[in-house]
Amino acid sequence: MKEIVVISGKGGTGKTTIAASFAALAENAVMADCDVDASDLHLILRPVIKTGNRFFCGHEAEIRKNDCISCGACLANCRFEAVKMNGDVAGEAEFSIDASACDGCGACVYLCPVKAIDFHSRYCGEWFVSDTRFGPMVHAVLAPGAENSGKLVNLVRMNAKKTAEETGGNIIITDGPPGIGCPVISSVTGADAVLAVAEPTLSGLHDLRRIMELARHFGIRTLVCVNRSDMNTGISEEIEKLSAESGAVFAGRIPYDDEINRAHDGGISIIEHGKGESVGRIREVWNETRRNI
Amino acid sequence: MSTGTGSKTAGKIFTVAVASGKGGTGKTTVAISMALCAETDVQLLDCDVEEPNAHILLKPSIQGNEHVSMPVPFLDEAKCTGCGKCSGICAFNAIVFLKKPLFLPDLCHSCGLCMKVCPGKAIMEKPRHIGILEIGAKGDVGFVSGCLDIGIASSPALIRAVRKQSKNAGLEIIDCPPGTACSFVTSVKDSDFVLLVTEPTRFGLHDMTLAIKVIKQLKLPFGVLVNKSISDDDCIGKYCSSEKIPLLMRIPDDRSIAEAYSRGVDLMEVKPELKDGFLKMIDAVRAIAEEDGGK
Ligand code: SF4
Ligand code: SF4
Ligand code: SF4
Numbered sequence: 001m002k003e004i005v006v007i008s009g010k011g012g013t014g015k016t017t018i019a020a021s022f023a024a025l026a027e028n029a030v031m032a033d034c035d036v037d038a039s040d041l042h043l044i045l046r047p048v049i050k051t052g053n054r055f056f057c058g059h060e061a062e063i064r065k066n067d068c069i070s071c072g073a074c075l076a077n078c079r080f081e082a083v084k085m086n087g088d089v090a091g092e093a094e095f096s097i098d099a100s101a102c103d104g105c106g107a108c109v110y111l112c113p114v115k116a117i118d119f120h121s122r123y124c125g126e127w128f129v130s131d132t133r134f135g136p137m138v139h140a141v142l143a144p145g146a147e148n149s150g151k152l153v154n155l156v157r158m159n160a161k162k163t164a165e166e167t168g169g170n171i172i173i174t175d176g177p178p179g180i181g182c183p184v185i186s187s188v189t190g191a192d193a194v195l196a197v198a199e200p201t202l203s204g205l206h207d208l209r210r211i212m213e214l215a216r217h218f219g220i221r222t223l224v225c226v227n228r229s230d231m232n233t234g235i236s237e238e239i240e241k242l243s244a245e246s247g248a249v250f251a252g253r254i255p256y257d258d259e260i261n262r263a264h265d266g267g268i269s270i271i272e273h274g275k276g277e278s279v280g281r282i283r284e285v286w287n288e289t290r291r292n293i
Numbered sequence: 294m295s296t297g298t299g300s301k302t303a304g305k306i307f308t309v310a311v312a313s314g315k316g317g318t319g320k321t322t323v324a325i326s327m328a329l330c331a332e333t334d335v336q337l338l339d340c341d342v343e344e345p346n347a348h349i350l351l352k353p354s355i356q357g358n359e360h361v362s363m364p365v366p367f368l369d370e371a372k373c374t375g376c377g378k379c380s381g382i383c384a385f386n387a388i389v390f391l392k393k394p395l396f397l398p399d400l401c402h403s404c405g406l407c408m409k410v411c412p413g414k415a416i417m418e419k420p421r422h423i424g425i426l427e428i429g430a431k432g433d434v435g436f437v438s439g440c441l442d443i444g445i446a447s448s449p450a451l452i453r454a455v456r457k458q459s460k461n462a463g464l465e466i467i468d469c470p471p472g473t474a475c476s477f478v479t480s481v482k483d484s485d486f487v488l489l490v491t492e493p494t495r496f497g498l499h500d501m502t503l504a505i506k507v508i509k510q511l512k513l514p515f516g517v518l519v520n521k522s523i524s525d526d527d528c529i530g531k532y533c534s535s536e537k538i539p540l541l542m543r544i545p546d547d548r549s550i551a552e553a554y555s556r557g558v559d560l561m562e563v564k565p566e567l568k569d570g571f572l573k574m575i576d577a578v579r580a581i582a583e584e585d586g587g588k
């Protein structure tokens with residue numbers, strides 16, 4: 001079983017367009033949406049949910065006002081600026097914890113002299129196993145503003161693997177998150193290959209360098225394709241050169257195509273839509289990807 | 294920086310966080326255009342530390358770098374009695390215990406608790422490099438940007454370091470990271486207004502609604518800017534009017550803008566006629582924030 005993760009460094013380069021197209025082109029695939037922060041793949045794959053599971057991770061601290069003696073130890077020990085003090089004189093001030101800033105480290109809980117701070121499990125989202133017209137899909141929604149999307153990503157990947165084993169799937173197609181931080185690291189470690197979807201802009205080139213460095217850091221085979229390549233052919237060529245120089249496989253150029261938004265508005269992938277200049281090119285990128293994993 | 298809401302009323306600073314939910318909607322372009330149009334004392338903070346791009350369009354001259362690190366624990370072997378207390382209290386499983394503790398910096402959140410609870414004072418802290426701040430200016434626009442080291446997972450700590458560079462005066466514009474998770478929250482927190490930049494597509498609308506959920510939880514005033522706008526009657530316009538969300542500006546879908554962007558040329562250079570629109574929007578944003586603050 002192989003796992004390919006579609007990533008982009010910079011957001012909005014067309015990562016989900018490509019992942020949805022791969023879903024339509026692959027046989028015996030399991031889809032995983034690891035962009036748990038701002039997942040979009042479901043808008044096109046329209047999964048029918050079979051099982052849903054709540055996801056708790058980490059903790060958040062909460063002061064029991066009645067038990068607090070206003071000593072200020074929590075404020076002094078919190079390194080995340082999560083403890084707020086109302087009123088100026090310690091001893092009389094009212095202390096509270098801003099849940100959106102609390103990192104869940106437990107320092108205040110442990111160091112409060114009168115044990116006036118509760119430590120609740122934090123609800124961080126939900127994950128699902130679903131059916132789509134292209135096969136099973138594992139996806140998730142992160143609770144608004146929640147942390148630890150990395151852990152939710154791990155859960156999605158683990159269950160995509162499990163689902164693939166159960167259903168005899170031979171490839172996992174993962175829509176990865178943008179960026180190079182914790183959710184991306186969680187999405188790519190241990191995968192067979194990543195496909196970086198780049199955009200031919202100076203920012204796109206800058207971000208591609210960073211994401212390729214990340215892939216190299218984790219020793220993952222890297223493929224690169226350029227989306228909306230005709231927007232700047234010079235930079236498209238530079239991207240092609242950059243991938244050759246850094247040992248990545250260049251998987252192709254995809255031209256700008258109005259039809260993509262039209263397909264998505266109708267809730268289908270550009271491959272099913274069948275019209276537009278990009279269709280043939282995306283097929284080629286898929287074939288190249290298939291050959292390389 | 295003061296804690297809580299005091300900073301909003303006491304100082305003259307006005308902070309607008311430019312965010313998007315979805316990446317690639319033109320958030321950085323908008324943030325830079327606002328900074329260039331505003332003629333008051335203005336500072337741009339690039340908090341998209343995983344993929345900082347503002348410098349490419351703004352082309353500031355960089356006056357200095359600052360290294361940012363996080364404290365991580367290390368052991369003074371001689372003092373450690375092997376009691377195991379430290380590994381039991383670490384909320385992030387960043388301490389493995391086999392006779393003596395072993396610290397895993399990749400999992401450590403730098404909370405400092407292990408050091409505080411160690412009965413033998415055997416734990417000390419040393420800095421771990423997480424990224425670099427670049428500090429500079431383009432004309433009257435002050436500029437600060439954070440760049441996360443590759444392989445480091447903790448963006449929020451670096452974002453906090455960028456925001457500490459705030460001058461606490463004039464107009465402050467924050468270029469936020471995409472998504473709705475902790476780095477987004479750290480970037481928009483305690484701002485006076487959140488400007489959501491979106492595009493009129495299915496993905497754009499969906500991701501915007503996710504961002505709105507978080508902003509509502511944080512109780513911040515917000516409004517919407519539509520980039521790559523084709524028609525006033527699009528899905529974003531309909532959503533905003535039914536939800537009574539101020540739609541503050543539209544930037545037309547124009548291939549020349551996209552091409553200029555691809556070469557790193559900023560919007561104000563290609564479409565100087567949009568300046569009026571940006572200034573009006575900044576006024577509108579201030580008015581909405583003031584009204585909201587008065588509530
Ligand atoms: S649990 Fe940690 S981050 Fe949360 S309030 Fe307590 S000390 Fe601060
Ligand atoms: S440490 Fe405990 S008692 Fe002291 S202010 Fe905080 S909650 Fe109250
Ligand atoms: S708490 Fe201190 S003495 Fe105990 S095992 Fe940890 S480092 Fe050693």
Ligand code: SF4
Pocket residue numbers: 105365366382383384385386387388396400401402403404405406407408
């Ligand atoms: S500083 Fe906090 S997170 Fe890091 S090892 Fe110590 S207790 Fe764990």
